[in-house]
Amino acid sequence: MVRLCPKWLTVLLPALLAGTLLASTSVLPTRRASADLRLGLQGAWRLNEASDVRYDYTANDLDLSDNNTVATTTGNIYATCADFEAGNSEFLTRSDNAALTFTTSFTLACWCRIEAKPGGSAMALMSKWDSAGTTEYLLFWKLSTDRFSINVGDSGGTTSLDASNLGSPSLETWYLVIAWYDGATLGIQVNGGTPSTTSYSATLNDGAANFALGAFYNTSATGFWDGEMQSAALWNRALSPGERLVLWNQNVGLKFEQW
């Protein structure tokens, strides 16, 4: 028995079995995602820096400028996260870049927490959207419906979809908000719950608006986010339902290093 089961195997076997069991459980997503999550990844920001420039995790190096000093606080995925104060007009931005424009498919994802719901019509999470110029995509919280929402722009105008299945988001609660478009369907899902979807098929606009986290543009920046944000990422493809569940990971999330 000793010869059949060497000491290194007695240590390794339980770990291997545990890993196999975890990976084969259909309800729980695997703790470590497949490398496919990096497929089509255009930008990914941990947002765990103390201040100033927020760095892109991908090779695209789409680092974000800090406007009006976005602060930091305790995070959920990483130890710290970005803390946006709407009253100070704080947001992160990057000038127009081809890697951040998606005309046929995309996925936008970020973890967020709302500190306060202001009187303004919208608080933006992620955008490439200028109401006075060209509208591409806008992931945000909408005052009129009190829902997370995704707006997209094409030559015919704009289309909006609320995350109705979640209902009204609570204050001081972390949410993973994911929106996607696959050429036929526009969808939005929160915390791995039932997605809200609508049939939609159009070529999305390709404009010159800045990319922003925590604001959108109406000539100048507006719609400032009031709360925290962490692990923001976008892809040039629609993630599968399984991939979206892996990102949520039972409300634990995944560090980019685990993708």
Add this chain to the structure above:
Amino acid sequence: MRNLLSILCLWLALNLSASELTDSVDATYAGTWDAQVQAVQAAYLAQHGRYAQTLWSHTVAPEDGEAVLPDNLAAKPDDQAAGWANLLDISEAAVRARIKADAYTSPAGHGYRIRLQLIEAGQLYERVIDYGPAEESRGWTAVSEGGGDPT
């Protein structure tokens, strides 16, 4: 007589065209504020390692060429000890546009943008002067206040 002159000045101001009004604000800014703002910001950067942010000098943008005393100089960002009142004394300056400073840190370095806003015939106009690597200055542009809200 003095009141008559005041009324005449006000009438003249209120009858400036949009371009005359923005030209007037530009001249005031270039001749009076530009150098002072740059000096104050340079000193702030040397002391704090970044440029100062300020909130709007006026809670509402001055309308139709009327020169208005600032009413919001004591306001400041809640993460910064200084506001206009501590940076640059413009309390006695009645101006035809309100002024704000947005500070930024880009991968290319620190910078700030001065924003000027005024209302002419009900339309909000804004000019942005960028002092930094982003180079996002913009001439006077009509801004749809609230009109760009997403639905």
